[in-house]
Amino acid sequence: MMNEKTRPNDYIIDLKHISKSFEDTQVLDDISMYIRRNEFLTLLGPSGCGKTTLLRIIGGFESATEGEVLFEGKNIGDLPPYKRKINTVFQKYALFPHMNVEDNISFGLQIKKMDKKLIQKKVYEMLELVNLKGYEKRSIDSLSGGQQQRIAIARALVNEPQVLLLDEPLGALDLKLRKGMQLELKKIQQKVGITFIYVTHDQEEALTMSDTIAIMNEGRVQQIGTPVDIYNEPKNAFVADFIGESNILQGIMLKDYLVRFHDVDFECVDRGFGENMPIDVVVRPEDIKIVDKDQGMLNGLVESVTFKGVHYEMIVKSTSYSWIVHSTVMSPIGSQVGMVITPPDIHIMKRR
Amino acid sequence: MIRWLKKSYIAVILLVMYAPIALLMIFSFNANRLPVWKGFTLDWYTKMFNDAGIQQAFMYTLLIALVSSLCATVIGTFAAMGIHRMRGWQKKCVLYVTYIPLLSPDIVIGISLMMLFSVIKLPFGLPTLIISHITFSIPYVILSVMPRLQQMNYNLYEAALDLGATPGYAFKKVIFPEIMPGVIAGTFIAFTLSIDDFVVSFFNKGAGVDTLPIKIYSMARKGVNPTINAISTLMFTTIIVVLVATNLKASRKAKDTNR
Amino acid sequence: MNKKSLAIPYLIWSALFIIVPLLLIVYFSFFQEGQFSFQSYQKFLEPYYIKALWRSVQLAFFSTVICLIVAYPLAMLLSGKEMSNKQVVLLLVILPMWMNSLLRTYAWASLLENTGVINSLLQGIGLPTIKFLYGDKAVIFGMVYNFFPFMVLPIYNALCKIDPHLVEASYDLGANKVTTFRKVILPLSMPGVVTGIVMVFMPALTTFLITRLLGGGKVMLIGNIIEEQFTRTRDLSFGSAISMILMVLVLLALTFLGKKDSLDGKGGGLF
Numbered sequence: 097m098m099n100e101k102t103r104p105n106d107y108i109i110d111l112k113h114i115s116k117s118f119e120d121t122q123v124l125d126d127i128s129m130y131i132r133r134n135e136f137l138t139l140l141g142p143s144g145c146g147k148t149t150l151l152r153i154i155g156g157f158e159s160a161t162e163g164e165v166l167f168e169g170k171n172i173g174d175l176p177p178y179k180r181k182i183n184t185v186f187q188k189y190a191l192f193p194h195m196n197v198e199d200n201i202s203f204g205l206q207i208k209k210m211d212k213k214l215i216q217k218k219v220y221e222m223l224e225l226v227n228l229k230g231y232e233k234r235s236i237d238s239l240s241g242g243q244q245q246r247i248a249i250a251r252a253l254v255n256e257p258q259v260l261l262l263d264e265p266l267g268a269l270d271l272k273l274r275k276g277m278q279l280e281l282k283k284i285q286q287k288v289g290i291t292f293i294y295v296t297h298d299q300e301e302a303l304t305m306s307d308t309i310a311i312m313n314e315g316r317v318q319q320i321g322t323p324v325d326i327y328n329e330p331k332n333a334f335v336a337d338f339i340g341e342s343n344i345l346q347g348i349m350l351k352d353y354l355v356r357f358h359d360v361d362f363e364c365v366d367r368g369f370g371e372n373m374p375i376d377v378v379v380r381p382e383d384i385k386i387v388d389k390d391q392g393m394l395n396g397l398v399e400s401v402t403f404k405g406v407h408y409e410m411i412v413k414s415t416s417y418s419w420i421v422h423s424t425v426m427s428p429i430g431s432q433v434g435m436v437i438t439p440p441d442i443h444i445m446k447r448r
Numbered sequence: 449m450i451r452w453l454k455k456s457y458i459a460v461i462l463l464v465m466y467a468p469i470a471l472l473m474i475f476s477f478n479a480n481r482l483p484v485w486k487g488f489t490l491d492w493y494t495k496m497f498n499d500a501g502i503q504q505a506f507m508y509t510l511l512i513a514l515v516s517s518l519c520a521t522v523i524g525t526f527a528a529m530g531i532h533r534m535r536g537w538q539k540k541c542v543l544y545v546t547y548i549p550l551l552s553p554d555i556v557i558g559i560s561l562m563m564l565f566s567v568i569k570l571p572f573g574l575p576t577l578i579i580s581h582i583t584f585s586i587p588y589v590i591l592s593v594m595p596r597l598q599q600m601n602y603n604l605y606e607a608a609l610d611l612g613a614t615p616g617y618a619f620k621k622v623i624f625p626e627i628m629p630g631v632i633a634g635t636f637i638a639f640t641l642s643i644d645d646f647v648v649s650f651f652n653k654g655a656g657v658d659t660l661p662i663k664i665y666s667m668a669r670k671g672v673n674p675t676i677n678a679i680s681t682l683m684f685t686t687i688i689v690v691l692v693a694t695n696l697k698a699s700r701k702a703k704d705t706n707r
Numbered sequence: 708m709n710k711k712s713l714a715i716p717y718l719i720w721s722a723l724f725i726i727v728p729l730l731l732i733v734y735f736s737f738f739q740e741g742q743f744s745f746q747s748y749q750k751f752l753e754p755y756y757i758k759a760l761w762r763s764v765q766l767a768f769f770s771t772v773i774c775l776i777v778a779y780p781l782a783m784l785l786s787g788k789e790m791s792n793k794q795v796v797l798l799l800v801i802l803p804m805w806m807n808s809l810l811r812t813y814a815w816a817s818l819l820e821n822t823g824v825i826n827s828l829l830q831g832i833g834l835p836t837i838k839f840l841y842g843d844k845a846v847i848f849g850m851v852y853n854f855f856p857f858m859v860l861p862i863y864n865a866l867c868k869i870d871p872h873l874v875e876a877s878y879d880l881g882a883n884k885v886t887t888f889r890k891v892i893l894p895l896s897m898p899g900v901v902t903g904i905v906m907v908f909m910p911a912l913t914t915f916l917i918t919r920l921l922g923g924g925k926v927m928l929i930g931n932i933i934e935e936q937f938t939r940t941r942d943l944s945f946g947s948a949i950s951m952i953l954m955v956l957v958l959l960a961l962t963f964l965g966k967k968d969s970l971d972g973k974g975g976g977l978f
Contacts, residue, residue, distance in 0.1 A: 157875050177878040184879045190872035194894045203890070204880035255880060454784055458796055461781055464852070465803055468814030471824055475817075523717050530714025542714065545721050548729070551961065553913035555930055556950045559937050560728030563947070567731060583724040586717065646809050646916060651937065661809050668813045668920065680810040687805045695798075 107132045108258060108291055109154065114163035116149055116315075123149045124160070125315040131259075131293060131308075136285050138294045138302040141312035142338070147295045148187075148263055150312070154293065155184045155261050168258075183252035184261040188268060189244045191236045197223075197247055198232040204255040222250035225284060242273045249284065259291045266301065278304050299339050303327065311335050332445050336378040343379040343419050346447070348372055355444060358417055360393055362437065366444040376445045381409070381422040383441035392434030398427050469684060476677035492678040502679065505663040508574070509643055512659060516581035517638035523582070524589025524638075525631050529623075531590065532597040546587045557584055558651035565652065573654030580652045581642045588641065589634035596630035732954075736947035747948035756932065756949070763928040766843060767911035770850035771858075774907045775900065777851070778858035782899075785859075786866035800859055808853050812920045815849060816840065819921075841923030849917040850907075857906040865899025866892070901964050909957060929953060 107130040116124040124146045131137050139147040152158040154165060156177035164171050172180060183204075191200050198219055205215045223229050226246035236244065245265060252260055262281075266274045282305045285292045296302055302309050303323045310320040311334075319331040330336035333344050347357030352367035357377045369375060389395055396412035396419060408426045412419045412433060419435065427433050476493070480486035496502055531542050549557055561580045570576060604626065608618035624631075646661040653662060660679070667673050736747055750756070781800070785793045803811060818824050819840050829835070869892065877887040915930035922928075929949065936946030 178881045186872045190876040207881045472814045526713040527717030530711050533710040555913050560732050563731045564728040684806045
């Protein structure tokens, strides 16, 4: 990847050839990546892709079978979690049910034997940060899911970690609350100015919040980059399919700037794949333009139309493929339409 | 080192727990009345099988356990369903009464029933034993059935009625299968409690009607008697065989469903 | 349709065989040959009986403490994730409960006897024999031995219920293993500890069997005194009065320990 060029003090965590196996199954397979200071990095992938395991290795709850975890250049692989300058927000919050809000938040500070007045002040500040002023004495049971979520964040942040790990922290919240919390989390991250490593399977969440996204599948990092890069230039069919809805077809790169798929030759902007190479083609649903029949490159029959708020989602069946098309104009079910795809919207990827 | 310490900790505890049982078994084959090994013999077993008193006690124990656990299961299961439908103070009151036998010392249960039977002049014997065993077993049945009822989705029952089932049919086809594990567990607990009980039986037995624990107690008070060792060995091995068999069956079942 | 009526047979049963007998104890404790009196309660104030009660409390207390000290680490080991065969060990801990407690106690009696196996062994390797039997120590030992699984199981269940993420969260916040135990694991396992204490202390307080077999008539505990009133001296009134006092003590102890709901585990947690 790109770490060769970066200055070493620019990144806080450096993972080197991390592999992890549980008994016979390999969960992580030779993962190398770095995480910059103050960045919001999301590990994104379907369930079982190893993202949570990777997070737990960084947090110190699992140890890697092979490889090193460098924290500010030092190997922390053997350090127990309580000696790492990293804190975690757990999936179901893991708030201590036998303590009230204040005791939960001050748990880490009390262990450090901090002055009581100072603890009180810090708890107050944290509650202010997460918008729960005055909740000090409340019991955990009396809080809603969203409030528990905030307390969990406050409990981790009050220890002033250099890195905050978040394991699908919004998974248990309903959609509306999630949206609000996404923005708030991003705000908090900017305010405290530390590194967030965020695990989720929700691509929209990842795109909204992250500076950098690492897409994982089957124990490997498939692609790492900014949300825009990943959305626009998916490296392979998995990434394309996972980030947003996509039409993915098999095709042949005939030569530079010319690709054949769906038995039609298309102009494109890619080159350097060689001649007559089998490749995957990705076309985003919003990049397909609906025109009158026979006016486009392909013809198809509108099979279904779903109103999605801003746009209509249509399934258009052509001779050998069902296209997902997003359009602000609706074409009625059963009508014949044409489709136009312009060269920059055709993304070519190496076949895996 | 720490691993070794942990293992030896468990080993010592198990050793203390099983030492007496193992020795009991060994000495049931000992050709010596005293606990000094003198050679192998099956004398104590033949003695045990020829002892009419022991055999009778065994039969009584089994009979009482069967009858009382079945009665307790029926009464307790219906009671649990009734209590489940109750609300507020009514439910609270009944539950408190249910807790009484669980929380009172065995000896108090024993003597209170004994006084009742002598007041109403019910002759001590098989009936008094069975009644007292049912009494201390019911709460265990109720408490193992209740959680099942609470977990059960009440809509299931309503759905059955909605589809045309009579309440009786709905109970048979919907409720009962759902609470079955709790009922079986309750019966099992009642049965083992009955077999194991000494204190309550001790106060409520009649002349000539002994259960095994009582028989063992009276034999033990007379001093060392290897016939007791033989009985215990036999009982313990039976229990182990039953437990291992049911466990194997259960794990095999679990494997089947996994596939 | 009134489904509450399903409980009627049980209500009748418990009225007849639980409520009425308890009322009889209350009645007999206050009436002697039809005459109301506090005599039986006054009799209990005699030093002999007060001493017996105090001794019962002491012995039950010591055996509960010993059970707790031995059982907690065992329950921790069993609920931990590093042991592979813990299911087997757990089964082994429970298994003796299916053997009549009378038999097991009796087995210890024959082991500990002056001419018993342990002393024979000691003699065999040239050590002096020890007089184990008939005394407080033997009784405490018998109580611990008999009621030990009742302490292990509730604690084990409570420990298993603790969300492993809470332990991880504690480590994550900087607590080491000792602090995590003190501040997270121990408080969260308290319901199990309370249940265990109740389940060991109560039968230990009221036993007359263990005292008889291992105390050899030398140790008179409250249970033995009650038993005597009904089998030998036939003083029903006095026996009832002691039973009443015992019940009140048990109730007080339970309220003191709070959490009646944690007792739900009494049957469920065991089998």
